[in-house]
Amino acid sequence: xxxxxxxxxxxxxxxxxxxxxxxxxxxxxxxxxxxxxxxxxxxxxxxxxxxxxxxxxxxxxxxxxxxxxxxxxxxxxxxxxxxxxxxxxxxxxxxxxxxxxxxxx
Amino acid sequence: xxxxxxxxxxxxxxxxxxxxxxxxxxxxxxxxxxxxxxxxxxxxxxxxxxxxxxxxxxxxxxxxxxxxxxxxxxxxxxxxxxxxxxxxxxxxxxxxxxxxxxxxxxxxxxxxxxxxxxxxxxxxxxxxxxxxxxxxxxxxxxxxxxxxxxxxxxxxxxxxxxxxxxxxxxxxxxxxxxxxxxxxxxxxxxxxxxxxxxxxxxxxxxxxxxxxxxxxxxxxxxxxxxxxxxxxxxxxxxxxxxxxxxxxxxxxxxxxxxxxxxxxxxxxxxxxxxxxxxxxxxxxxxxxxxxxxxxxxxxxxxxxxxxxxxxxxxxxxxxxxxxxxxxxxxxxxxxxxxxxxxxxxxxxxxxxxxxxxxxxxxxxxxxxxxxxxxxxxxxxxxxxxxxxxxxxxxx
Numbered sequence: 001x002x003x004x005x006x007x008x009x010x011x012x013x014x015x016x017x018x019x020x021x022x023x024x025x026x027x028x029x030x031x032x033x034x035x036x037x038x039x040x041x042x043x044x045x046x047x048x049x050x051x052x053x054x055x056x057x058x059x060x061x062x063x064x065x066x067x068x069x070x071x072x073x074x075x076x077x078x079x080x081x082x083x084x085x086x087x088x089x090x091x092x093x094x095x096x097x098x099x100x101x102x103x104x105x
Numbered sequence: 106x107x108x109x110x111x112x113x114x115x116x117x118x119x120x121x122x123x124x125x126x127x128x129x130x131x132x133x134x135x136x137x138x139x140x141x142x143x144x145x146x147x148x149x150x151x152x153x154x155x156x157x158x159x160x161x162x163x164x165x166x167x168x169x170x171x172x173x174x175x176x177x178x179x180x181x182x183x184x185x186x187x188x189x190x191x192x193x194x195x196x197x198x199x200x201x202x203x204x205x206x207x208x209x210x211x212x213x214x215x216x217x218x219x220x221x222x223x224x225x226x227x228x229x230x231x232x233x234x235x236x237x238x239x240x241x242x243x244x245x246x247x248x249x250x251x252x253x254x255x256x257x258x259x260x261x262x263x264x265x266x267x268x269x270x271x272x273x274x275x276x277x278x279x280x281x282x283x284x285x286x287x288x289x290x291x292x293x294x295x296x297x298x299x300x301x302x303x304x305x306x307x308x309x310x311x312x313x314x315x316x317x318x319x320x321x322x323x324x325x326x327x328x329x330x331x332x333x334x335x336x337x338x339x340x341x342x343x344x345x346x347x348x349x350x351x352x353x354x355x356x357x358x359x360x361x362x363x364x365x366x367x368x369x370x371x372x373x374x375x376x377x378x379x380x381x382x383x384x385x386x387x388x389x390x391x392x393x394x395x396x397x398x399x400x401x402x403x404x405x406x407x408x409x410x411x412x413x414x415x416x417x418x419x420x421x422x423x424x425x426x427x428x429x430x431x432x433x434x435x436x437x438x439x440x441x442x443x444x445x446x447x448x449x450x451x452x453x454x455x456x457x458x459x460x461x462x463x464x465x466x467x468x469x470x471x472x473x474x475x476x477x478x479x480x481x482x483x484x485x486x487x488x489x490x491x492x493x494x495x496x497x498x499x500x
């Protein structure tokens with residue numbers, strides 16, 4: 001999936017260094033977030049109920065990432081590669097269409 | 106060593122400025138503070154006179170910003186330089202960690218000045234030694250020549266191991282005192298110090314990186330270890346660069362501790378910076394009077410030269426550590442380090458700490474003689490009268 005801005009995401013893999021020698025010498029992030037997804041920081045994950053959604057897009061406006069996008073059918077979608085699970089969308093939703101559930105990892 | 110040096114009678118601060126110029130620094134960001142100011146004034150003058158090419162001077166509103174600007178410049182791959190003193194260095198403290206943590210080989214001259222209050226502009230090493238744990242290398246210059254040589258070597262060492270380095274000189278005793286300095290022709294400096302090869306650069310747009318990344322508990326630890334590995338490597342690099350400097354320019358800096366007449370010495374005086382010039386002169390006088398004494402000038406305080414200290418400590422009965430600094434609640438900082446470095450070894454000389462010259466209190470050859478008399482008594486009786494002596498205290 002591309003980002004909501006149409007940039008092509010790379011086939012990202014979580015970079016995990018196994019030994020000290022594998023680390024870069026300086027603490028730098030290699031590449032941009034098109035490679036380094038930030039979604040795996042979260043504990044809770046937003047789940048949208050389309051039946052309750054009234055397409056007001058308040059969640060879309062408030063999402064700080066922004067990881068909420070508008071689908072072709074007008075409902076909202078969440079880019080879980082970047083959603084950090086902050087829950088602002090669920091808090092702002094006037095119809096309680098978004099619920100935060102603990103993510104199984 | 107076949108070259109004709111450019112001899113000039115200049116202050117320690119001008120020696121620092123000329124060295125920065127000869128090192129072809131590309132960015133200087135600094136804020137004025139006595140007694141450092143004439144370093145950056147001289148650099149501004151080079152720029153105003155058109156004597157340097159490709160040097161950006163960034164006027165900033167504080168020392169914190171000065172170091173921040175140097176960090177930004179260094180992260181693009183530029184050779185960055187700054188200078189400060191005392192309160193200015195303290196204000197930089199946060200940024201000093203950033204420079205070493207991001208592995209940027211910035212070189213800074215700190216002109217040792219006493220921390221206030223009471224306000225003082227005079228010589229005292231506590232400002233720089235209080236930055237001991239920031240991951241910066243520290244070189245203490247005895248004279249103006251060593252300020253010049255130190256800056257050139259510091260760039261080479263720093264850019265090899267990717268850690269920042271601080272060249273430390275004394276307020277007024279060096280900073281504003283004129284002495285002959287032999288400078289090296291530009292083409293020979295260029296040969297000694299080629300352009301920097303950065304570890305990474307922010308301006309490689311095809312391979313974007315982010316500096317100042319988050320390090321979770323899963324990763325932070327390894328980066329700290331890498332800084333320590335670089336410090337360990339720096340010891341070897343310092344020996345090598347110091348030797349190369351000697352072969353090329355006739356002044357050898359291969360030893361992290363300069364030993365002066367320590368062969369067959371019963372005890373030695375150990376210290377940092379300009380006060381060791383006085384001590385060496387005193388050693389000559391004392392030797393002529395029959396004292397078997399020598400001087401051990403600690404050139405590099407970080408990385409700490411523990412192996413060289415051990416080699417020295419094995420062969421002497423006593424070490425008088427002269428600290429122009431103090432760590433409140435404990436003792437002189439060099440004394441603390443030296444004692445600690447020897448604890449797990451079989452070298453057990455009697456060590457005594459003399460607190461001297463704080464805030465620019467004059468420290469002379471006759472003071473060294475009095476300390477020698479005291480040390481001689483201690484060694485003969487094998488009894489330490491007290492561990493820490495506030496030598497000048499008016500009683």
